[in-house]
Amino acid sequence: MTANQNHLTTSWGAPVGDNQNSMTAGRRGPTLIQDVHLLEKLAHFNRERVPERVVHAKGAGAHGYFEVTNDVSKYTKANFLSEVGKRTPMFIRFSTVAGELGSADTVRDPRGFAVKFYTEEGNYDLVGNNTPVFFIRDAIKFPDFIHTQKRHPQTHLKNPNAVWDFWSLSPESLHQVTILMSDRGIPATYRHMHGFGSHTFKWVNAEGEAVWVKYHFKTDQGIKNLDVDLAAKLAGENPDYHTEDLFNAIEAGDFPSWTLYVQIMPLEDADTYRFDPFDVTKVWSQKDYPLIEVGRMTLNRNPENYFAEVEQATFSPGNFVPGIEASPDKMLQGRLFAYADAHRYRVGVNHNQLPINRPQCPVHNNQRDGFMRADGNGGSGMYYEPNSFGGPTEAPQHRTTPFEVSGEANAVAYDHDDHYTQAGDLYRLMSEDERARLVRNIVNAMKPVEKDEIKLRQIGHFYKADPEYGQRIAEGLGLSVPQGV
Template sequence: MTNDKNRLTTSSGAPVGDNQNSITAGQRGPVLIQDVHLLEKLAHFNRERVPERVVHAKGAGAHGVFEVTNDVSKYTKAAFLSEVGKQTPMFIRFSTVAGELGSADTVRDPRGYAVKFYTEEGNYDLVGNNTPVFFIRDAIKFPDFIHTQKRHPQTHLKNPNAVWDFWSLSPESLHQVTILFSDRGIPATYRHMHGFGSHTFKWVNAEGEAVWVKYHFKTNQGIQNLDVKLAEKLAGENPDYHTEDLFNAIKQGDFPSWTLYVQIMPLEDAQTYRFDPFDVTKVWSQKDYPLIEVGVMTLNRNPENYFAEVEQATFSPGNFVPGIEASPDKMLQGRLFAYSDAHRYRVGANHNTLPINRPIAEVNNNQRDGFMRGDGNGGASVYYEPNSYGGPAESPQHKISPFEVTGYADSVAYDHDDHYTQAGDLYRLLSDEERTRLVENIVNAMKPVEKDEIKLRQIEHFYKADPEYGTRVAEGLGLAVPQGGN
């Protein structure tokens, strides 16, 4: 019997053959439910913290309305987007990612951007961030990534060694790391930042024609960010600064708004586009796929009770409505399971019956019982399907748009590994002053890292994105650019 402490295993002790890629049906997926290692990682990860959210624990929310301003019915049959002037009530939750429930608002961290649309066809949740990309592109790596952002199991302190070790070994993170340490890494308020669906989704119109789509919420207040020193000062003096700002703005009638735009890609373009369009660490060029206006979201009402509405709000990217579907994005595919599973654990199996989550559409299903069932539990109605007693039945016209699946089931990586072009393009778009602040932020964050090999490995990534980028970080850390980066 072997006793190899360096061998990664499942909780039952079986060795793990691939911890980087989910098992998919061919190159493009979808992810297979037979990937028990993936499901075990995600399910266990969702149960690691009680009772606050595992990620996005600290947040603020508000009610509002979304109004369609442009006809997009040729792209999607979603009823809430069906005509200009149509209004849909919605709720949004902004959040930081890594910190605990009592952490400061003004830390350098991505911001969660979760929107729930209460449509006549059911709730539609768009659960993204204030960045168009993410650190990783496969959900199998998500528990590991978030562990690096949490506290060391011995010291209970934040651990820059883990943070930069993981990033340096995961070059796909470079694009998001560059955004995070830029000026946009600390928004001035929740009102002064954009929001993104981040993933690629599918829109389907009434004729069954499909396109790929990305969402962009552009703030109508303008982009504003916090100076590092001011952010640190506010973190000590008013750790709830963003929460307070949002509440007071709405209370005073200064209702923040965002204009929603989408990028539309024909299905066939996904086969030939120069970046994998389903890779969430990449963006689509707006020159290739221009922004198309959809509507305006306005926040006009504060919660009456934070716990009942903000803390108990549950969002899942798997909450679709007819006309909006998933894509083969591996990170999205994992989230379709993980988010609802987290809510079933954190809030309970009946979380969707709570007022803040309850659809305005009539709910007819055969889900019964469970903890804290607060409604009629289905009464005496039929509790199975198919049935001969007039109970709710499936509606074939609402089946998903079919898509072709090919290839061998295997743990398959994305077939594009250019992690440097877009990060380099972003660096070169910045002004001289913005580049200086970016490098200073990175250098200050990397200084506490104990191992030079981690620093050097990360510097090599910066250098591959842009030689000046890597050289300046290396100089700031008193190191030379590794030979592999030249």
């Protein structure tokens, strides 16, 4: 039988049976490495641009420190969070997501918020955004999503048809789309926005007791956003506006800071909470899980060399320290592989030997050779484990804590498909002026879309979140809300 020539295939020509859901152990995961389609998709995606970052190419960074202000040792054994007053050096990189290295800072886009803590137990990277949610919840969809944000392969122009077609066919994006198109879509500066770990992570204390955790960095400067017309003006007159603002503020001694809070969820609540706590398109209600203060991050030193420190900085959400572990979040599970793999390609297999990435604690491993090895390559020391010659050995006390998985290995979606409640709640929280600006931004962004089919499908999502929301978008586009939504 001849295969359908329009079937999606792998690079070796085999048909792809599921391009929406990664393969997991049971419905909740974790993701299986046997999902070779997912691995190929992510690995190829990481190599699509040379040499700048595929995403988050344009950014700015700064050095600083993190100081613990509240005892959280009952939740985590992480050494850098172990006592009030403890300070840990850190580096942060802020960025836009979709634009190239020379793009404007003031575009409507999420902002990357990547923090590297140089702890006594190794580097801990918290790689998040300035939003608590994301557009998709399964890493298998990430390359497709980012392609829609990039340039059309023929015209080399941004393509609103692709953007809204993908979003309208991926209703889980609605919450993040609402945030992006709101006032928060264009921060006034990097200093005047919050940061979030976005994903759910696991904290483990010294007794081996675990909880689920979400991170919230609240700006101490207060939230400020840019008017859309002023943002467009600045994009033309000073495309490096946010980069310049951060550098000048620190240079003048006006050190920006953020207070870190966490939400803590008992492990057993994950089975009963009204939203799947591992779905990165959803938030946890702060009424259910109140914010707990952890500490304060202060930025007090600019890089000496942009390329050496900002451009060559590498972050991976898989860089954990004892007391902090992954959750079954499907988007996080994919990022655990993809980010480190991207750095091995973009900067080199020995990227962690560069000064900006080098841990400030002893490193003992059996990795040898590779391009641009910058240290003694392990000298004459032991290069395998286990061994009988006194080489470094594993530390069983730091084994990852187990969590139960069940079910069959299969490519399945999340159990919960309520993509509308939280987006509608966010819309209803806005003032009338905020709603009007949100509607205007969405209407202006959707006007260039050529197919009414795409517009109507997206209007249906807005309407399901809140009838007024959908009706106002429809009126702005000169369309009617589709019947039956």
